[in-house]
Amino acid sequence: MVKVAIVGATGYAGAELVRILSGHPLVNLTLLTSRRYAGRKFHDIYPSMTGFVDLTLKEYAAQDMCDSAEVVFMALPHKLPMKLVPELIDKGKKVIDLSADFRFENIETYEQHYQPHTAPATVGKAVYGLSEIFADKIRKSVLVGNPGCYPTSVLLPVIPVIAGNLVKVDSIIADSKSGVSGAGRAASLTSHYCQVNESFKAYKITSHRHNPEMEEVLAKTTGHTCTVTFVPHLVPMSRGMLSTIYCELSTGVGDAAIRTCLENTYADHPFVRICPDGMVPDTLNVKGTNFCDIGFSVDKRANRLVLIAAIDNLVKGAAGQAVQNMNLMCGFDVTAGLLTTPYPL
């Protein structure tokens, strides 16, 4: 049993980590921190978990953290983790950070889209936590920069077809749609029920910070510089993310080549399910799970490929993939704690 702590346990990603880790057979959840709710029981904030998690929330304290845990999940807003993580790494802890602070290899890119980076020396120790693609590196790492939800839903279907030269690298358009939990638990007009209900809209059109994240990872996994046109949208639902991705097909590529490529790439990866013909990914089918369901369609008339990927933004898009990465880092079965039966609805 590994001792595990969660920093920022009461945000939505943090609470989802609590859910998964409290049921993980190889984990002993020892410490949960929260600035806002320190001193209160976790289940006072999330009453659903009454009887499952009896921990009291604490303020973050480095010594306490080091005494309590071997693995630390950071579920904080960007900017905070880079202040805390270096010390934990120095003390020999394994860290999975769900913010953007350790996702970028190129610090300039990070600084251009976020803020000055205060722990550049630690960046070099971090591995990008797209589990299926970087599994070997993650297994050996002590620090994982857990991917953004949008990049996860775009990269898993796109990397294989670019790497396989099945599509033109400069033709990628990602039209993504996310449930509201992606915006976090903080109260804001954006997440007000009456503003979301019966509303569908795009936001941060071609200017979202997950755009450069996708592009850096595409470059390092495929060797190609890809300029991705990325438009995120907000869907009136709590959980779920679906990305519809358009690319031009390379000459002579058809259905069979795409299917073979996707199925081969993910043959040994239990959390990626390639939909059979006639079935399309649906956020309802991955709700509460760590799966990424991928489907595709070839538009022969236009010589385009349409890739579609569905994930639960809080699970494969955040907490679930983070636990998958912990499983890799700790030498556990990659599915440990992540295979509770999905709900029919």
Added chain:
Amino acid sequence: MVKVAIVGATGYAGAELVRILSGHPLVNLTLLTSRRYAGRKFHDIYPSMTGFVDLTLKEYAAQDMCDSAEVVFMALPHKLPMKLVPELIDKGKKVIDLSADFRFENIETYEQHYQPHTAPATVGKAVYGLSEIFADKIRKSVLVGNPGCYPTSVLLPVIPVIAGNLVKVDSIIADSKSGVSGAGRAASLTSHYCQVNESFKAYKITSHRHNPEMEEVLAKTTGHTCTVTFVPHLVPMSRGMLSTIYCELSTGVGDAAIRTCLENTYADHPFVRICPDGMVPDTLNVKGTNFCDIGFSVDKRANRLVLIAAIDNLVKGAAGQAVQNMNLMCGFDVTAGLLTTPYPL
């Protein structure tokens, strides 16, 4: 490992049984039937469960059923189970029936609200499956009539306060609210998204068939004839049921007596959670779980008690309680297969 079959596996209650039983550590799920989808894989109908349940749906056949299973869950519309159950009982199977066919001791009451009963001899072998209240009888039974969702949400809070003489028996009013899945998976205008969204309404006011069910059970558990005024409502959500119950307090009864009564009654029952002061039951907190969360408030000015109970209508209100009953009938721990960590949202 007990071999288990589900008859009517593709309705919502049936699919929820598949979900729970496929993850149950002491169950081997052997046979799923469906009239409509026979010949297809279960996961073609519920793609979320791809990789978890690989069974092909079959037409119901008694011999096949008897060969395949020791325990049979019937998740069919009323009227069908009474034709099938007697043979299964004769063959020594344990049966949990989720329809109303075996809920009533008094066949006349059943016939008045449903239709003529074609298996009256079998009715006498059935036990009403309100797990917490009839646990001892259920343990010894071979046939359980699994309670209706509304009666479950009303009886669990009401039985203790009536049995304890804390409220006046002729004063019970139950104002209940249900998510849409309670109406089943069959397509109808009633469950059309556009008719449900932004709609809140009552239906079958004081004429719902769960009303006599509540009253029969109240009579046999408390010894009192109670006329319950019962009004169900439809809520624009998929899962969840909340009942707000009003009763007149007996002389001198206050908060403390009510709390003691409820906490004592359910002290050894892990699926009933009495909310602490200041917390109210919320369907979100029981979503996907087998819990019944109960809260209450005393209106001193009016000398009334307000009891509130929240359940997931498909779990504690149907499939979950059915599995809880199977656990009792098979001598398993009552919580086996039913304690996956709840979701924070």
Added chain:
Amino acid sequence: MVKVAIVGATGYAGAELVRILSGHPLVNLTLLTSRRYAGRKFHDIYPSMTGFVDLTLKEYAAQDMCDSAEVVFMALPHKLPMKLVPELIDKGKKVIDLSADFRFENIETYEQHYQPHTAPATVGKAVYGLSEIFADKIRKSVLVGNPGCYPTSVLLPVIPVIAGNLVKVDSIIADSKSGVSGAGRAASLTSHYCQVNESFKAYKITSHRHNPEMEEVLAKTTGHTCTVTFVPHLVPMSRGMLSTIYCELSTGVGDAAIRTCLENTYADHPFVRICPDGMVPDTLNVKGTNFCDIGFSVDKRANRLVLIAAIDNLVKGAAGQAVQNMNLMCGFDVTAGLLTTPYPL
């Protein structure tokens, strides 16, 4: 054309006033105020109304208000209006206040549930704006305390049956359900999409401030002191309110007497629709309208009456009734500006 101003135009009730009044044939909308958005166009905050309302939002200033408007709608949180209204009344303006500040005749009751009242002398000039019941007084008044949404939905069905001695005065229980817009536009965890979606819960059980409001009005309209047990609930929808009300029938009272009473009371009131037999009120049927749909059912076995009323909490429960009151105060047809055709969904 009467010149009209709205104080607090960007809250949900304020914006709904803008909607109705901008289409009112006898109104010239001259001034909109907003503390938060002063200096911006109203349609920057509510882009749906682009092309319909071109006013720029201003800070409140008494002189500006007096110069601009003959009728002033106050759509501010409780406590603020009592500071502003006396001066407006002194200057000869007609005021409709949507807060609680001028709803109570008994200042002590107000102070017990809200805060000290700083304009007690003005309270005596106010009329309670339940339009159908107090139409005569409203016509002659200069200050209307517009009713709360819950009291509107409870009082319209209840007053006639109590006044007609058809039910027992001490038996009233109101189980009410409201859409989320009732909590206002301010961002809070309570109105966060992910906390509301798939959630149904009660709140402020028997302690909501609309409870004494109902009771004061029942006393003055029926001559009876009624203690009402009132439990509000939150429904996952934007608009709409439904109250289910339980009362004990007086001896010998049946369906016909109830129907006659309700139909006679509201025969000349176009905004109250008594549902025919077999039809039940549904929030979807009153969405965006000023109607109160009332239905009922007699539970003969229990000798109880179930009254059900549906309104749109922002229209008949707030802005619509406020305009109805303005119509009365200004001698306009009571339906002026309030009869746009309802939507089918």
Added chain:
Amino acid sequence: MVKVAIVGATGYAGAELVRILSGHPLVNLTLLTSRRYAGRKFHDIYPSMTGFVDLTLKEYAAQDMCDSAEVVFMALPHKLPMKLVPELIDKGKKVIDLSADFRFENIETYEQHYQPHTAPATVGKAVYGLSEIFADKIRKSVLVGNPGCYPTSVLLPVIPVIAGNLVKVDSIIADSKSGVSGAGRAASLTSHYCQVNESFKAYKITSHRHNPEMEEVLAKTTGHTCTVTFVPHLVPMSRGMLSTIYCELSTGVGDAAIRTCLENTYADHPFVRICPDGMVPDTLNVKGTNFCDIGFSVDKRANRLVLIAAIDNLVKGAAGQAVQNMNLMCGFDVTAGLLTTPYPL
């Protein structure tokens, strides 16, 4: 006052026609037909309109229709209108058909995607009812094929930029998202609340029948053969449609040229609103209205244009545009009956 009939008045588009036309100042609504509900009052099916529409639904009969109406709206499923329309045209009626039967100039295209056309001679008399683009032809026409909802949301933003040579004609990708009412009122698993809620998915990927409709209209309005990649998605909401459209920019084209083009094209068209910088189209802003809100963003890095258009699929995407066409055909102001103030939420 023109006498108007609606054939198929109880489907969602039909009911929306009833709503608009019952409030239209120049229309006398004389006849509503329904196969399913003949003999019942319209307001029995849509109780919201009680007090507004008192007509009894009738079976369709050609003579009755000809006697009752000068203008006929056909709101029937495809295939039925082509049997009924020729006679009405022969009798001198003006017809607006909301099905696909008279949308295509090229009968072969229609037959390839629908079924054999039984009224080819009448096709030549029909004008495609995209009001802003074909206004001159519509004014002189006796038969309008009212556009599909998806084509309306795609063509209005795309036609100007193609016609103006601002984008490459072979680069159009339309990623569209629709609320559930687009699937009609017929009960089906697809529109079951529990299948839609928390679900987001694509359907008929690159094979939807609105795809050839878009392409035929683009060809005849711009002179270019455009192959559009079109992927529709289903959003968990009742009303609303948003299309996000991607195109490659022609050399040297930037923000200013796009804005000028769009604003000039629609300067005299009150139902198209070009969003100012910093504002994005949102279905919530057009709910219940006949507006098409258009926004755009230039992705300079990728040299792509992102066009976004939001409509209410039942109004500008069906009934509203149909009434707009009637206004043109009858010489009324184009906005007659279509400018009720939008709701803030």
